[in-house]
Amino acid sequence: xxxxxxxxxxxxxxxxxxxxxxxxxxxxxxxxxxxxxxxxxxxxxxxxxxxxxxxxxxxxxxxxxxxxxxxxxxxxxxxxxxxxxxxxxxxxxxxxxxxxxxxxxxxxxxxxxxxxxxxxxxxxxxxxxxxxxxxxxxxxxxxxxxxxxxxxxxxxxxxxxxxxxxxxxxxxxxxxxxxxxxxxxxxxxxxxxxxxxxxxxxxxxxxxxxxxxxxxxxxxxxxxxxxxxxxxxxxxxxxxxx
Amino acid sequence: xxxxxxxxxxxxxxxxxxxxxxxxxxxxxxxxxxxxxxxxxxxxxxxxxxxxxxxxxxxxxxxxxxxxxxxxxxxxxxxxxxxxxxxxxxxxxxxxxxxxxxxxxxxxxxxxxxxxxxxxxxxxxxxxxxxxxxxxxxxxxxxxxxxxxxxxxxxxxxxxxxxxxxxxxxxxxxxxxxxxxxxxxxxxxxxxxxxxxxxxxxxxxxxxxxxxxxxxxxxxxxxxxxxxxxxxxxxxxxxxxxxxxxxxxxxxxxxxxxxxxxxxxxxxxxxxxxxxxxxxxxx
Numbered sequence: 041x042x043x044x045x046x047x048x049x050x051x052x053x054x055x056x057x058x059x060x061x062x063x064x065x066x067x068x069x070x071x072x073x074x075x076x077x078x079x080x081x082x083x084x085x086x087x088x089x090x091x092x093x094x095x096x097x098x099x100x101x102x103x104x105x106x107x108x109x110x111x112x113x114x115x116x117x118x119x120x121x122x123x124x125x126x127x128x129x130x131x132x133x134x135x136x137x138x139x140x141x142x143x144x145x146x147x148x149x150x151x152x153x154x155x156x157x158x159x160x161x162x163x164x165x166x167x168x169x170x171x172x173x174x175x176x177x178x179x180x181x182x183x184x185x186x187x188x189x190x191x192x193x194x195x196x197x198x199x200x201x202x203x204x205x206x207x208x209x210x211x212x213x214x215x216x217x218x219x220x221x222x223x224x225x226x227x228x229x230x231x232x233x234x235x236x237x238x239x240x241x242x243x244x245x246x247x248x249x250x251x252x253x254x255x256x257x258x259x260x261x262x263x264x265x266x267x268x269x270x271x272x273x274x275x276x277x278x279x280x281x282x
Numbered sequence: 283x284x285x286x287x288x289x290x291x292x293x294x295x296x297x298x299x300x301x302x303x304x305x306x307x308x309x310x311x312x313x314x315x316x317x318x319x320x321x322x323x324x325x326x327x328x329x330x331x332x333x334x335x336x337x338x339x340x341x342x343x344x345x346x347x348x349x350x351x352x353x354x355x356x357x358x359x360x361x362x363x364x365x366x367x368x369x370x371x372x373x374x375x376x377x378x379x380x381x382x383x384x385x386x387x388x389x390x391x392x393x394x395x396x397x398x399x400x401x402x403x404x405x406x407x408x409x410x411x412x413x414x415x416x417x418x419x420x421x422x423x424x425x426x427x428x429x430x431x432x433x434x435x436x437x438x439x440x441x442x443x444x445x446x447x448x449x450x451x452x453x454x455x456x457x458x459x460x461x462x463x464x465x466x467x468x469x470x471x472x473x474x475x476x477x478x479x480x481x482x483x484x485x486x487x488x489x490x491x492x493x494x495x496x497x498x499x500x501x502x503x504x505x506x507x508x509x510x511x512x513x514x515x516x517x518x519x520x521x522x523x524x525x526x527x528x529x530x531x532x533x534x535x536x537x538x539x540x541x542x543x544x545x546x547x548x549x550x551x552x553x554x555x556x557x558x559x560x561x562x563x564x565x
Contacts, residue, residue, distance in 0.1 A: 048462060049565070051512055051540040056462055061505050090305045090508055092532055097508035101301060103543075175506065175532030178307040178415060182506065182532075218307075219415050236306070238406055238416055244306045 043070060045118060047111040052103045055111060059094040063184055065170055071096060072127055072249045074118055081117065091248055092173050093182070131168065131251040131281035134216070134231055136207050137262035138165075142230035149192055149209070149226055163187045164214065164228065165254040171246050179218030179236030179244045183252060186214045194224035205231045207254070229254075232266035233276060251281045284401070284428040287381070288343035293422045294412035294488075295403045297333040303407050304531045310511060311411035312527050314488060314550035315392050316543065318356035321446050322396030325353045325373055332400025333410040335422070337393045339553070341384025342422065344395075346376045348432035351398040355448065357390030357551060371448055390451040390551035398433035413528060449544075451551040456558045458545060459565070461514060463504060463536035471497050475539070475560055480522065482556050488528040491549060493558075496520035501536050509533040512541030524549060 043059050050056040071091050088099045138161045150157045169183040194210040206217045208225030218235035237243050268274035299312025313319030323332050341359040354361050354370045361368050368374050403410050414420040480493040499520035515523045515535035
């Protein structure tokens with residue numbers, strides 16, 4: 041399906057392309073398909089292309105000359121775009137320890153939702169989530185697909201000291217904090233793995249369009265993985281997803 | 283090497299920033315006032331992206347352990363070398379052991395120290411720009427050693443001149459394009475943005491400048507979307523937040539204006555209680 045896109049100038053150096061304002065996996069495929077095509081178009085130039093739920097932002101290092109012509113060109117490119125280019129996606133299995141040592145807000149959430157802790161963990165870890173994009177902090181995955189029964193409004197006062205690896209729920213979103221940070225989400229578990237590696241040219245393993253599943257692990261396994269991560273011997277499990 | 287004797291208030295190594303890692307959530311960073319930064323490199327005959335030291339409000343005290351040539355641009359912090367007054371925007375030669383200090387801030391906010399060949403701190407993800415969590419530190423500290431290469435002193439270039447003129451920090455007109463959500467504003471809000479005068483609040487740093495007074499506002503948040511340095515966000519409480527070089531890659535507040543690069547550079551030289559007005563670009 042083709043969408044009605046809006047092309048606009050975003051300052052001197054960027055072009056913003058917008059899809060309708062909602063979150064949808066089919067629309068994400070369309071966005072990523074077009075993104076790939078734009079990447080090919082600008083392969084010879086130093087251009088940065090990012091996507092969010094409903095946008096693509098194209099940024100250049102310097103002023104874009106003839107920005108209107110450029111937008112017209114992009115628009116005709118989209119019209120001629122073939123649907124069905126399937127992009128390879130990977131499913132990443134993220135170990136999470138939902139123990140009371142880490143799931144500080146599980147108790148409160150269990151009471152508020154009238155669900156047992158075990159049921160919350162089950163519903164959270166059964167789901168396959170889609171990575172819509174990475175933003176907010178280096179390595180923070182915006183995930184779609186949280187079970188509706190787990191939607192839970194953010195805390196009114198943010199916690200100033202959320203630990204790297206904390207798994208949280210905020211509104212209709214779930215995610216993992218890639219570094220220590222303040223945040224208003226309810227913390228239900230902890231992952232031992234790194235989501236961002238400054239020493240790699242590909243600093244985050246996942247990309248927009250990939251899938252994520254949380255694998256519950258015991259405290260003992262958590263500690264084991266953590267020491268493997270620290271000694272660089274941990275291999276994150278993943279497979280092609282279709 | 284340069285030895286840091288005093289760090290100043292917030293002094294960090296910056297270049298033109300980190301390009302092409304935003305899809306991993308990594309901010310651009312880079313010199314806040316890129317014009318003054320580039321001017322230092324131009325005067326020294328460096329490449330455009332050679333790293334410099336960005337100092338904020340209170341300058342550092344630095345000892346040069348090798349001879350080199352330097353240029354100070356941006357805000358005037360009354361620089362001296364071994365107690366002798368030197369001037370901004372001029373190439374100056376320093377000898378091994380010379381001490382560069384800064385005194386009172388005469389104008390602007392941020393000063394750049396460029397040296398011949400640039401400051402060679404570690405490159406992380408394509409840039410030397412300091413950013414917490416990407417580089418090991420986000421500001422230089424007393425005792426740090428900053429790597430530079432010795433430069434052969436050329437007697438003829440003790441004082442370099444150039445046709446480049448520094449920009450005027452006293453200007454208060456901030457040029458902006460309409461932002462993606464500009465059209466959602468009420469006509470009263472548009473009018474206030476156009477004719478209003480705004481003051482820089484006490485919340486201003488490399489990540490964002492918050493302005494006062496607030497606008498009356500009932501616009502809700504938007505679906506999280508891309509933001510840039512120079513994006514002016516309007517929060518549900520009516521606060522205008524101008525994002526700067528270290529801002530996050532995405533945000534959920536309506537993006538009502540987008541500053542030009544010149545305007546970002548100018549705003550970078552503003553501090554608490556300075557006043558600014560927006561000028562809307564037609565295109």
